[in-house]
Amino acid sequence: xxGIFGCVSKKGNVAPLIHAALKRLEYRGYDSVGxxxxxxxxxxxxxxxxxxxDVHRMLNLxxxxxxxxxxxxxxxxxxxxxxxxxxxxxxxxxHTDCNSEIAVVHNGIIDNFLELKAELENLGHEFRSKTDTxxxxxxxxxxxxxxxxxxxxxxxxxxxxxxxxxIAVLTSHVPxxxxxxxxxxxxxxxxxxxxxxxxxxxxxxLPLTNKTVILxxxxxxxxxxxxxxxxxxxxxxxxxxxPEVIEWTAEMAEKQGYPHFMLKEIHEQPTCLRNTLRPxxxxxxxxxxxxxxxxxxxxxxxxxxxxxxLAASYMFSDLAFLATHPVIASEFVEQQGMAVNINSTILAVxxxxxxxxxxxAVDHARNHAATILGLTNVVGSTxxxxxxxxxxxxxxxxxxxxxxxxFTSQLSVLAQLALRVAKLRGKVGxxxxxxxxxKITQIPDIVEKTIERNDERAQRIxxxxxxxxxxxxxxxxxxxxxxxxxxxxxxxxxxxxxxAYPAGESKHGPISLVEPGFPxxxxxxxxxxxxxxxxxxxxxxxxxxxxxxxxxxxxxDIKNLSDEYFEVPGRLPEPLTPIAFVAPLQLxxxxxxxxxxxxxxxxxxxAKSVTVK
Ligand code: AGP
Numbered sequence: 001x002x003g004i005f006g007c008v009s010k011k012g013n014v015a016p017l018i019h020a021a022l023k024r025l026e027y028r029g030y031d032s033v034g035x036x037x038x039x040x041x042x043x044x045x046x047x048x049x050x051x052x053x054d055v056h057r058m059l060n061l062x063x064x065x066x067x068x069x070x071x072x073x074x075x076x077x078x079x080x081x082x083x084x085x086x087x088x089x090x091x092x093x094x095h096t097d098c099n100s101e102i103a104v105v106h107n108g109i110i111d112n113f114l115e116l117k118a119e120l121e122n123l124g125h126e127f128r129s130k131t132d133t134x135x136x137x138x139x140x141x142x143x144x145x146x147x148x149x150x151x152x153x154x155x156x157x158x159x160x161x162x163x164x165x166x167i168a169v170l171t172s173h174v175p176x177x178x179x180x181x182x183x184x185x186x187x188x189x190x191x192x193x194x195x196x197x198x199x200x201x202x203x204x205x206l207p208l209t210n211k212t213v214i215l216x217x218x219x220x221x222x223x224x225x226x227x228x229x230x231x232x233x234x235x236x237x238x239x240x241x242x243p244e245v246i247e248w249t250a251e252m253a254e255k256q257g258y259p260h261f262m263l264k265e266i267h268e269q270p271t272c273l274r275n276t277l278r279p280x281x282x283x284x285x286x287x288x289x290x291x292x293x294x295x296x297x298x299x300x301x302x303x304x305x306x307x308x309x310l311a312a313s314y315m316f317s318d319l320a321f322l323a324t325h326p327v328i329a330s331e332f333v334e335q336q337g338m339a340v341n342i343n344s345t346i347l348a349v350x351x352x353x354x355x356x357x358x359x360x361a362v363d364h365a366r367n368h369a370a371t372i373l374g375l376t377n378v379v380g381s382t383x384x385x386x387x388x389x390x391x392x393x394x395x396x397x398x399x400x401x402x403x404x405x406x407f408t409s410q411l412s413v414l415a416q417l418a419l420r421v422a423k424l425r426g427k428v429g430x431x432x433x434x435x436x437x438x439k440i441t442q443i444p445d446i447v448e449k450t451i452e453r454n455d456e457r458a459q460r461i462x463x464x465x466x467x468x469x470x471x472x473x474x475x476x477x478x479x480x481x482x483x484x485x486x487x488x489x490x491x492x493x494x495x496x497x498x499x500a501y502p503a504g505e506s507k508h509g510p511i512s513l514v515e516p517g518f519p520x521x522x523x524x525x526x527x528x529x530x531x532x533x534x535x536x537x538x539x540x541x542x543x544x545x546x547x548x549x550x551x552x553x554x555x556x557d558i559k560n561l562s563d564e565y566f567e568v569p570g571r572l573p574e575p576l577t578p579i580a581f582v583a584p585l586q587l588x589x590x591x592x593x594x595x596x597x598x599x600x601x602x603x604x605x606x607a608k609s610v611t612v613k
Contacts, residue, residue: 002093002107002607003028004187005204006070006168006178009195010225013037015064018071021197021204022061023052027261027399027601027608028107028200029075032092036103037066038175043103047072047092051602067225070094070168070178072105075607094170095134097141098125102171104140106133107200108164108185108611116160136167144173151222154179155233158220164356164611168198181220181233185611186354186382189213189221189228191243196223201609202246202378203397211243214380244380262400262493262600266586270448272405273579275394276412277441283391284413287347287373288420290389291316294371295343297324300332302357302610304403304485305349308410311481312347315414315575318478319428319436320421332361344370349414351398351406352609353381362386375413377406400601401608402493404586407485408447411579415440418575439573446580449569454584461548461564462591465519466494472510472520472545473500473585474536476529482550482578483523486585493600494593503536516544521588522562523581526552527574537561548588550581 003025007014018035033055034047044064048055052073055061072093094103110116113132116139121127125138136157143153150173158165164184171179180187180198190197190205190212197205198221202212213228215221219239221230230239258264291297297316299309309326316322324347327336340346346365350358353376362372366386374387377395384390393409419436422428428436465471471490475483480502487500499510503522514520520540524533534557537547541561549562553569566584568577593600 002075003073003200003204004070004105004107004166004168005072005200006105006170006180006198006223007068007195008176008178008223008225009067011194012067013065014067014069014195016062017208018069019052019056019061021199022071022073024203024206025073025200026052027401029073029607030602032074032089033061033072034089034092034094034105035061035064035069035071036094036170037064037069038170038172039064039066041172041175043096043100043170043172045094045096045103047094048089049092068170068175068178070103070105070170090129091131093133095129095131095137097137099141101173102137102140102169104133104136105168106136107166110135110161110165111163112161136161140169140171150174151179154181155220155236158183158233166200176224178223179220180215180223182215183217184356184359184382187215188380189215189223191228195225196228198223203399206249210246212246212380213241213243216385217382246379260400260590260600262402262404262590265398265400265405266583266590267451268396269405269408269451269583270444272395272409273412273444273447276409276416277444279413279416280391283389284417284420286389287391288417288424290345290371290373291322291347291417292421292424294345296345297322298332298336298340298344298346298365299324299326299349300329300346300358300361301349302329302355304407304488305351305358305410307481307485307488308349308407308414310484311411311478311578312414312418314478314481315418316421318575319418320425321427322421322425327361329355329357329361333364337364340365340368340370342369344368345373346370347373347375348383348387349375349410350383351377351393351395351403351410353378353383354609354611356611359383359386375410377409399608401603401606402489402589402600408579408582412440412443415576415579436573439576442570443572443576443579446568446570446572447583450580450583451587453569454566454587457566458584458587459591462588462595464564466592466595468496468519470513470518471496471498472518473498473523474503474506474520475523476503476533477527478574478578479523479525479529479581482581482585483521485578485582486521486523486589489586489589490592492606493589493603494596494598495604496592503533506536506539511539511543514540514543514545518545520545520547521585522547522549522558524549524551524555524558525568525572525574525577525581526555527577534558534561550584
């Protein structure tokens with residue numbers, strides 16, 4: 001879950017470019033940072049443990065000469081950032097060979113690194129770090145000794161690697177080229193007027209060019225200042241692939257005056273939701289047809305995307321009378337692996353399209369002849385290439401590690417899918433379908449008003465409860481998915497231990513935790529569950545809990561029972577409520593994080609796209 005970047009420029013020093021690109025990739029990992037350039041035929045490196053700004057203050061990452069270079073921002077999988085007794089920079093990338101003539105940055109995990117390391121140590125190689133990555137420059141060095149060219153040496157090296165990798169190799173042997181390759185971990189090229197770039201993600205070079213070339217699994221590319229060449233690693237066949245122009249602008253990947261990307265992205269939701277109302281009809285209809293005809297449907301995803309799947313299972317049942325199984329991706333193989341077959345259809349949901357757990361579940365299902373459908377936010381991501389049919393949710397780049405706008409956009413697309421399946425099945429009357437379609441078009445405005453109306457309130461409530469030891473989030477029906485998402489946001493960015501479950505479960509155990517003043521958040525749209533949830537609120541109040549409710553405008557019954565409340569203007573049909581009711585919970589989490597002095601954009605121990613299992 002690191003971010004790698006490489007750049008070959010026609011002129012000038014690339015170090016400031018690399019530094020800036022790593023800043024734009026920092027959401028992928030921020031344990032340590034490093035860069036290398038070639039100047040006067042020599043590789044020079046700056047790296048250390050810590051966030052980019054801190055390391056830059058110490059080392060000045062802009063101050064390296066050379067018009068070719070690579071960089072890395074890290075999320076540690078092997079070798080602690082500060083291993084016992086070893087200098088802190090040791091495990092930071094780039095890693096080099098014995099003679100510092102080869103420097104490698106890597107994103108992924110090399111499963112067979114221990115045996116490769118032992119083999120290389122027997123050949124006299126000396127290792128400086130505890131990382132898996134360091135075997136790569138030593139293997140390249142070994143292949144060069146056998147007479148291979150640099151490109152062949154990299155090819156033969158990656159052929160020996162088991163696991164996931166996106167690498168960029170810089171070497172003084174060919175000081176005008178960078179060799180990069182990928183297997184599982186994402187890698188894209190950026191084709192500029194004055195330079196060519198390789199990076200883990202498009203935002204890295206977006207201010208420089210929006211012309212991109214996606215590298216597929218098992219491909220290697222050689223980039224120079226004015227050209228690039230791609231080959232298949234296995235059969236070394238040349239691959240001709242023209243650049244694609246990405247509609248994203250550099251501004252879309254910047255904060256635009258907001259203190260954090262997360263707050264900017266919360267406020268971008270109305271625009272993103274309007275984008276989802278211009279769907280790719282052909283693909284949505286195709287996906288709806290597959291779902292309608294499926295023997296059984298599994299909705300598979302991780303984290304926030306799983307919460308979209310859980311909410312979608314209520315939408316498909318409610319609107320289309322279609323039973324679906326929402327499954328947490330990392331449990332799919334264990335839980336459903338043996339049941340999947342040619343009659344199974346998997347709808348995989350992943351904003352990044354690169355989450356390893358979700359791709360592993362998809363891989364397993366494909367090997368059992370299941371049909372794969374995809375919903376993602378990134379054109380060209382791996383999920384789009386393993387799906388029979390996919391659709392893109394058009395939320396634009398999401399930089400904040402905590403998913404916000406991508407969650408509500410997923411829900412809007414999934415609701416539209418459920419409506420299309422309902423139409424196909426003729427289960428719902430035309431008038432009801434028209435009403436729902438009308439409501440879906442009103443959602444962007446309702447979410448806009450919800451954010452405006454509750455922003456200050458969220459700041460005040462966050463301040464009031466910022467030192468709470470634990471939080472409860474409760475909802476019934478589809479709101480149990482909203483509760484789970486509210487909890488995940490508060491936990492992942494404000495580090496507040498939180499519990500969420502369907503409100504009906506309270507009396508089966510968790511209520512024993514409740515003490516006077518205990519903050520309990522209730523999500524209470526005025527749907528069929530409204531009456532019952534009032535009972536649950538009374539149960540909690542009877543034990544002195546402090547009730548924070550998310551209600552529909554004018555819901556006096558619950559307002560009078562609440563110590564604090566958020567209001568959603570307008571009435572929404574049940575299947576659509578999570579799209580609006582989650583917004584106050586996103587704001588509560590954001591302001592609680594800020595009040596507790598946490599950085600909402602870069603929560604500790606997390607990274608934006610989880611590309612390791
Ligand atoms: C959510 O805020 C987290 N960033 C995380 O749970 C995320 O939703 C999960 O890793 C899935 O990511 P994906 O949608 O890119 O597959």
